[in-house]
Amino acid sequence: MCQPYKLLLIICITLNANAQVNRGAPRVTALGNTGASLQGVYALAANQAGIAKLKKAALAAMYVEHFIGSEIRSHAGMALVPGRLGVMGMYVGKYGLQDAYSELKAGLSYARMFGPRLAMALTMNYHQLKIPKYGLNNTFSAEVGIQYFFNERWTIGGHFANPGNFSFNNEAYAEIPVRVQLGTNYRFSDQVLICVDGKYSFHDKGVDGSMGLEYKLIEWFVLRGGISVNHFKQYTGFGFSYHQLSFDAAATIHPRLGISPQVALCYAF
Amino acid sequence: MLYVMRFNLLIFFVLLMVAVESSWAQQEESELIVEQLIEELADELGDEYNYDEIMERLHHYHRFPIDINKTQGEELRELRFLSSLQIMALLTYRKKAGQFISTYELQSIKGFDMATIERLLPFITVSKARAGKKHVTGNTLERGEHDIMIRYGTVLQHSAGYEIKGDTGGSHYMGSPDRYFVRYRYKEPKLFQLAVNMKKDPGEQFFAGNNRFGFDFYSASLYFHDLGKIKKLVIGDYSLQVGQGLSLWSGLSFGKGSLLQNAAKQGLGLHPYTSSNEVLFLRGIAGTFVHKRFELTPFVSFRKLDATPADSAGTFSSLGASGYHRTSTEIHNKAAVDQWVYGLNIQYQVKNLEVGANIHQTHFAKELVPNQRLYNKFSFKGDKLFNTSIYYQYTINGLYLFGEAAHSFQGGFATVNGLINSISHDVSIIMLHRYYEKDYYAFYNQGFAEGSEANNERGLYVGLMWNPSRKMNWVGYADYFKFPWLKFRVDGPSQGYDLFSQFVYMPSKKMKVSLRYRFRKKQENSGANNTVHLLEDMLRHQARIEVKYSWLPNIGFRNRLELIRYKKGVESNELGWMFYHDVIYKAMGKAYSGNVRIAWFKTASYNSRIYAFENDVLYGYSFPAYSNKGLRFYSNIRYRLSHKMTVWARYAAFLYANPVIGSGLDKINGKLKSDVRIQFRFQF
Numbered sequence: 001m002c003q004p005y006k007l008l009l010i011i012c013i014t015l016n017a018n019a020q021v022n023r024g025a026p027r028v029t030a031l032g033n034t035g036a037s038l039q040g041v042y043a044l045a046a047n048q049a050g051i052a053k054l055k056k057a058a059l060a061a062m063y064v065e066h067f068i069g070s071e072i073r074s075h076a077g078m079a080l081v082p083g084r085l086g087v088m089g090m091y092v093g094k095y096g097l098q099d100a101y102s103e104l105k106a107g108l109s110y111a112r113m114f115g116p117r118l119a120m121a122l123t124m125n126y127h128q129l130k131i132p133k134y135g136l137n138n139t140f141s142a143e144v145g146i147q148y149f150f151n152e153r154w155t156i157g158g159h160f161a162n163p164g165n166f167s168f169n170n171e172a173y174a175e176i177p178v179r180v181q182l183g184t185n186y187r188f189s190d191q192v193l194i195c196v197d198g199k200y201s202f203h204d205k206g207v208d209g210s211m212g213l214e215y216k217l218i219e220w221f222v223l224r225g226g227i228s229v230n231h232f233k234q235y236t237g238f239g240f241s242y243h244q245l246s247f248d249a250a251a252t253i254h255p256r257l258g259i260s261p262q263v264a265l266c267y268a269f
Numbered sequence: 270m271l272y273v274m275r276f277n278l279l280i281f282f283v284l285l286m287v288a289v290e291s292s293w294a295q296q297e298e299s300e301l302i303v304e305q306l307i308e309e310l311a312d313e314l315g316d317e318y319n320y321d322e323i324m325e326r327l328h329h330y331h332r333f334p335i336d337i338n339k340t341q342g343e344e345l346r347e348l349r350f351l352s353s354l355q356i357m358a359l360l361t362y363r364k365k366a367g368q369f370i371s372t373y374e375l376q377s378i379k380g381f382d383m384a385t386i387e388r389l390l391p392f393i394t395v396s397k398a399r400a401g402k403k404h405v406t407g408n409t410l411e412r413g414e415h416d417i418m419i420r421y422g423t424v425l426q427h428s429a430g431y432e433i434k435g436d437t438g439g440s441h442y443m444g445s446p447d448r449y450f451v452r453y454r455y456k457e458p459k460l461f462q463l464a465v466n467m468k469k470d471p472g473e474q475f476f477a478g479n480n481r482f483g484f485d486f487y488s489a490s491l492y493f494h495d496l497g498k499i500k501k502l503v504i505g506d507y508s509l510q511v512g513q514g515l516s517l518w519s520g521l522s523f524g525k526g527s528l529l530q531n532a533a534k535q536g537l538g539l540h541p542y543t544s545s546n547e548v549l550f551l552r553g554i555a556g557t558f559v560h561k562r563f564e565l566t567p568f569v570s571f572r573k574l575d576a577t578p579a580d581s582a583g584t585f586s587s588l589g590a591s592g593y594h595r596t597s598t599e600i601h602n603k604a605a606v607d608q609w610v611y612g613l614n615i616q617y618q619v620k621n622l623e624v625g626a627n628i629h630q631t632h633f634a635k636e637l638v639p640n641q642r643l644y645n646k647f648s649f650k651g652d653k654l655f656n657t658s659i660y661y662q663y664t665i666n667g668l669y670l671f672g673e674a675a676h677s678f679q680g681g682f683a684t685v686n687g688l689i690n691s692i693s694h695d696v697s698i699i700m701l702h703r704y705y706e707k708d709y710y711a712f713y714n715q716g717f718a719e720g721s722e723a724n725n726e727r728g729l730y731v732g733l734m735w736n737p738s739r740k741m742n743w744v745g746y747a748d749y750f751k752f753p754w755l756k757f758r759v760d761g762p763s764q765g766y767d768l769f770s771q772f773v774y775m776p777s778k779k780m781k782v783s784l785r786y787r788f789r790k791k792q793e794n795s796g797a798n799n800t801v802h803l804l805e806d807m808l809r810h811q812a813r814i815e816v817k818y819s820w821l822p823n824i825g826f827r828n829r830l831e832l833i834r835y836k837k838g839v840e841s842n843e844l845g846w847m848f849y850h851d852v853i854y855k856a857m858g859k860a861y862s863g864n865v866r867i868a869w870f871k872t873a874s875y876n877s878r879i880y881a882f883e884n885d886v887l888y889g890y891s892f893p894a895y896s897n898k899g900l901r902f903y904s905n906i907r908y909r910l911s912h913k914m915t916v917w918a919r920y921a922a923f924l925y926a927n928p929v930i931g932s933g934l935d936k937i938n939g940k941l942k943s944d945v946r947i948q949f950r951f952q953f
Contacts (some may be wrong), residue, residue, distance in 0.1 A: 189693035194733075211745075213733065215692050225731065227747045232766045232790070234729065234749060255749065255764055 025062050025076075026250035026264045030237025031212025032226020034195035036183030037147060037157035041266055042248075044078045044091045044109060047159035047181070049145035051080050051087045052111035052119035062264035067257045072097055074262075086112030091123075096130075103174070104128040107143070121145040129174050137168040141176045153187040165202070178202040191216045195226075206230060224250070244268045302391050303327045307890065308882040310349055310523055310531070319546035320890045323349060323521055327392070328887075334394035338368045347537060349523065350388055352530030353662060354669040354689050354697075355380045357621065369395045379667060380691050382736040384773070413457040415953050420886065422448040422919075422946035423471070430472060430595070430934030442472035442595045442934060448946075449475065449484065450545065452888070462492045464543045472595030479600045486592065488550070492541035500564065502556040506542035509551060509568060510534075511614050511627050512660030512673035513685050515705075515716040515723050519549050522715035527771050527785070529732040529744050532701050532717055533671050533687055538616070539566050547592030549713070551610055566614040568629075573604035576635075584638040588712075596934070607634035610712075612656075621664040628657040631712050644755035647725070649680065649710040656711045667691040673716070681706030683723050685716055687730075695737055699746075701730040707754040719750040719767065719791075727751045732769075745770040758794050760802045765791035779820070785813040795838055805838035811879075823859075827851035835877040845872030847879040847895050860909040868901035886917035886948040899925035899940075913953050919946040 025042030028035040035046025041058040043050025057080060064074040076093030089109040096102035104127065111121035123143040130136045142164060147157040159181045167176055183197035193214040200207050212226030212235065220242060226235040237250030245267055252260040306327060307320050326347055335344040342356045355378075362378045363369065372395055375386045423446050433441035453465040467484040474480045490505035508520035513534050520542065523531040539557045542550040555568035575589025585606050594603045612629020633652045639645040658675035672686035687701030703717060707725040716723030717730070732746030748767040755761060771785040789809045794802035812832045819825040833845040849868035864884045872878055878896035884905050885891045895901060903921035910916060922943035923930070930937040 188696050188735075192693040192696050194696070194735075213692075213698065215698075227731070229768060229788075232749065234731075234747070255751075255766075 025060070025078075026237050026248035026262050027214075027224065027239060029252055029262060030224035030226060030235050030248070030250035031195050031214060032197070032210035032228050032235050034183050034185070034197035034210050034212045034226060036159050036181045036197050037155045037185045037195060039147075039155075041078055041080055041089075041268070042264070043145075044080065044089045044107070045076065045093070047145040047147065047157050047183075048089060048109040048111055048121035048123050048143060049119040049147040049157060049159070050111075050121075051089050051109065052113050052121060052147070054080060054087055055082055056268045057081045058266055058268040060264060060266035062262060064260060064262035066260045067254070068259050068261065086110055099132060102128075102130045104130070109143075111145070117149045119145075119147040119149075127168070127176055129168055137174075139166050139168050139176065141166045154184070155186075156182075156184045158182045175203050302331065304882075304884055306350060306388065309528055310526070319521065319544045321888045322542070322544035322546075324888050324890070325543055330392040334392055336396045337372075337393050338363070338396045343537075346535045348389070348392055349531070349535075350528055351385070352380075352669065352689055353533060353535055353671070354664060354667065354691065355385065355530075357664040357669070358667075371395060379694070380697065382695075382742060383739040384736070384742050384775075413455060416452075416454040416456075416950070417952075418450075418452040418888070418948060418950045420448070420450040420452075420889065420946060420948040422944060424942065424944045426937045426939055426942055428931065428934060429936040433934075440596050440598065440934065443478055443597065443600065444469070444472050444474040444480075444595065446471045447475070451484075452545075454543075459495065460493065462494075462541065463490070464492070464541055465489045466543065466545050468545050468547075470593055470595070472593065474594075474600075479594065479603065485594050486545070486547050488542065488545070490541035490543065498559055500557040500559045501539045502554075503539060503541050504554050506550050506552050507555050507568075507570075508537075508540050508542045508549070509555065509566070509614070509713070510536040510538065510540070511616075511625060512536055512658055512675075513671065513716055515673045515675035515683050515685060515714060516656045516658035516711050517612075517614070517627055517629060517713050518715040519551055519713050520544065521546075521549075524717055525719075525730075525746070525748065525767065525769070527744060527769075529699050529734055529746055530689060532699055532730055532732065533669070533689060534717065538564070538614070539568070548590055549715075551713075553610075562618055564616040564618075566616075568613075569611040570609070572608050572610075574606050574608050575599075575602050576605040577602055578605065579638040579640075581638065584636045585633075586638060586640050588637075608632070608712075622661070623663075624659070624661045626657070626659045628655070630655050644757055644759070647681075647708040647754060649677070651679075654678070654680075654710065654712065675709065675711065675716075677708075677710045681709035681724075683709040683716065685723070695735060697734040699730070699732040699734070703728050703730075719748065719765070720752065720756065725752050725754045725756065727753065740775050741773065743770070743772045759792060759804065760794055761792075761804050763792035763804055765789065779818060781815075781817040783813075783815045785811075785815075787811045793837065796841065806836075808834075808836040810834040823855050825851075825853040825855060827853065829881070831879050831881070833872065833877050833879055835873075837876070841876070843873035843877040845877035845879060845896075846870065847872075847881065849881065849901070851884075853884075861907065863904065863906040865904045866902065868895065869899075870895040870901065871898045872896045883921070886919055886946050887915075887950065889917075889919075889946065889948070891921070897925055897927060899923055913951055915950045917946070917948040917950075920944075 024033055024035055025045045027042050028038060028046045038046060039050040039053055041060045060078040062076050066072040074093060074095040076091065078091050080087055080089040091107040093105050094102055105125055107123045107125040109121055109123040111119060113119050125141045127139045127141060141162040143161050144163060145159045147155055149155050161179045162176045165178050168174055179199055179201045181197060181199045183195060185193055185195035187193050195212045197210045208228055208230045210226060210228035212224060214222055214224045216222045220240060222239045224237040232255060234253040235250060237248065239246060239248040247265055249263045303324055307324060342360055345351050345356045358378050358380045372390060372393065375381050427446065430442035431446055433439045448471050449469040451467040455463040466488040468486040469475045469484050473485040476483050488506045490503055490507060493502040510518045510520060514522055539555050551570035552572045553570040555566060557564055557566045576585035577587045579586040589602055594600050609632040610629060612627060614625060614627035616623065616625035631654045636652045638650055639648045655678035658673055660673035662671040667690060669689040674684040676682050683705040685701065685703040689697060689699045691697045701717060703726060705723045705726045709724045714722045718726050719728060720726055728748060728750035730746060730748040734744045736742045746769045751764040753762050768788045771783060773783045775781045791807050792804040793807045795805045813829065815829040817827045829849050831847045835843040847868060847870035849866055851864060851866045853864040854862055870879065875896045878894040880892055880894055883891035883903055901923055903919065905919045907915065907917045922941060925940050928940055930942050
């Protein structure tokens with residue numbers, strides 16, 4: 001693909017980044033991008049309050065190919081360390097086209113339980129935007145997350161990304177999304193989990209609703225599926241686990257832009 | 270004046286009947302249950318379909334319930350609202366736990382929620398045949414029974430089509446606005462059934478002109494069953510429903526709606542055709558023969574179909590689908606082409622697996638040459654079409670797999686595959702993927718599709734059913750579809766999606782609340798009158814709140830508020846609403862019963878129309894579109910004259926704000942459009 005076309009594509013996609021590009025981890029993606037009330041290491045890429053209950057340190061890496069053939073990719077690494085005062089987590093992710101455009105996001109999260117039911121998290125992010133031959137831009141943002149566990153089956157969560165509306169300076173027309181996400185999940189049985197989320201994006205004033213279902217077919221294998229309605233997208237995926245190692249894969253199916261596959265590997269100590 | 274007199278007579282007659290009482294509750298109850306079910310089944314299909322066949326079947330099983338200790342599942346399929354998974358679960362339960370002692374046991378069967386059980390209970394019974402005792406049911410037909418039904422209806426205001434006189438040369442309706450329908454059934458238990466339908470639609474001639482022998486449409490079938498190796502034999506009009514409907518499915522077919530399980534079609538195989546629909550059936554002879562685990566169904570059909578002539582002589586451009594023969598053009602096109610259909614269906618069943626294959630040929634006496642339009646580029650052309658398909662269904666541990674792959678020779682392929690799975694005790698999922706090539710074609714194709722038939726479409730349908738308690742249930746689905754080639758009024762490849770959510774809460778047997786939301790997005794040609802059309806998104810949001818309740822003995826109430834928003838492109842943005850109030854008098858132990866509706870509606874145009882099911886005379890149905898601004902009123906009365914004779918009467922009216930109703934030949938100058946129906950039934 002020629003560079004000008006790539007650049008045009010990425011600019012078009014970036015301008016509408018909140019709606020079209022999903023940089024969440026495969027489990028969250030496959031569940032329709034319903035991350036507000038989910039737990040696990042991949043909460044570092046969704047609602048960081050979801051790491052507060054974790055007892056084991058973990059490392060994870062993920063890779064996304066956005067819209068097969070477009071050569072737009074995301075890579076990310078995550079780590080979390082539980083401590084006496086709470087859980088610390090780190091996320092480093094890169095998104096873009098090789099030698100043409102790149103966005104770097106590095107976040108440090110602190111999450112802890114307040115009593116047996118309430119979890120909260122605060123995340124500080126560093127953002128870097130780089131377009132070769134044009135320049136480089138930096139900024140910071142914050143994220144706040146909260147989850148409440150009614151019981152072992154039912155959880156609700158809320159997440160506010162970039163409440164301070166930080167952005168790159170005027171030279172770079174790229175936004176740091178300001179977004180509120182509320183969601184809930186309910187575990188119908190040991191096998192079935194259903195999640196529902198609603199999102200509001202302040203920049204494009206768009207509301208999105210999404211829903212996902214996780215079905216544990218056998219002890220070490222799960223199937224997932226989901227949809228979001230604005231824009232309409234379908235999601236599917238699966239996950240394997242073997243002792244401390246887990247592997248997840250997902251695909252986002254956009255009616256016009258095509259399929260975005262992604263994979264992730266996690267090791268829990 | 271004639272109509273006023275007729276109406277006065279009608280009122281007098283009805284009042285006379287209401288003055289007498291007798292005991293007969295069963296049929297009344299049956300009518301209510303069946304109407305509720307039809308409303309759920311038919312849901313979004315509107316009034317273009319005929320529901321009389323399914324109504325007749327449901328009434329039959331209400332009167333002669335299915336013995337769940339005897340059935341092999343086929344009768345349960347005919348009810349249409351049970352999924353294959355549920356039927357299989359019932360049969361497996363019976364096999365493992367022994368015969369049913371009571372219908373209360375249904376609650377122990379996996380996949381049977383309260384809503385399903387309540388729907389099912391009126392149509393089943395539990396025989397006392399246990400420990401080798403002879404099977405006895407409390408409600409079977411012991412001897413042959415004749416059933417004659419006569420229906421008359423008319424619109425009281427004359428539309429333009431009746432005002433134009435023949436000598437002026439303009440297109441007009443050749444017959445009267447009266448509607449006549451005669452239905453006769455004779456059932457000889459354990460042997461055969463004879464069914465005859467005769468119909469004259471409004472505007473069609475009666476004992477005159479083209480219909481000098483009387484009615485415009487006649488249909489008859491003689492159905493034998495359980496004759497040793499001959500499982501079924503139909504002479505006359507019949508329907509064949511095999512696989513998932515890609516290749517051969519005549520008669521009524523359901524698709525998307527609040528009963529998600531209907532996405533997986535359950536073919537009934539060979540059946541006598543008893544509907545008054547004039548299009549979707551076969552006519553000739555067909556039989557189903559059983560040999561061990563095989564079922565063979567050879568069939569042959571010959572019909573004279575309505576067809577529009579093409580430009581070149583001896584050809585036709587399309588087949589008629591309305592069944593109306595009112596104007597000189599419609600009469601000219603009536604029975605204009607001979608059609609032969611013949612073929613064979615083979616089915617094999619072992620335990621939980623059923624596989625089948627069918628091959629058939631459709632042969633026309635003239636060549637079909639579709640109009641020269643780009644969207645018709647891949648349509649079928651010619652006078653012979655070979656179709657074949659293979660299909661399967663398999664059940665294992667709460668998982669039901671189904672599908673069909675079909676091919677039209679010299680054309681393309683089509684396949685549909687899906688699953689229903691009970692993923693926990695209260696959650697079920699349904700998924701269906703379809704892939705229909707643009708050059709796939711079958712004349713009796715009613716596969717699951719967003720479009721009118723299974724071709725030129727790809728899509729994925731995913732639905733969830735959740736029953737958190739006996740009193741609540743939620744269903745939702747998302748369907749995404751793509752049309753790779755052009756369609757009528759869609760000058761380009763297009764796509765869309767359909768989202769549906771319905772929550773039902775039943776706090777008691779006397780109250781039911783349902784909330785529904787549906788969103789559809791499709792692409793259509795822009796409204797602008799251009800030579801080249803661009804596609805625009807057409808969005809339709811529909812929200813509905815419905816409450817059914819009863820606080821008085823024998824009287825039920827029903828209210829519905831429906832809101833619609835229709836948006837096409839940037840220019841057209843319409844809103845509409847409809848509210849109705851129903852009062853239903855349920856005459857338990859009384860000879861008479863009835864119901865009344867008053868509705869208010871306002872929609873910006875026909876685009877934002879709202880469909881609502883209406884109660885009607887027995888086996889009649891009404892599913893009109895409420896559009897523009899106005900009031901709707903109807904009233905139905907049923908009266909049992911004796912145990913052999915029943916009479917129904919209906920008056921319905923639209924009162925519009927506009928002084929002109931409709932357009933073309935259906936245009937009425939005035940604000941009122943009202944119609945009456947009266948129906949008699951004799952059973953002996």
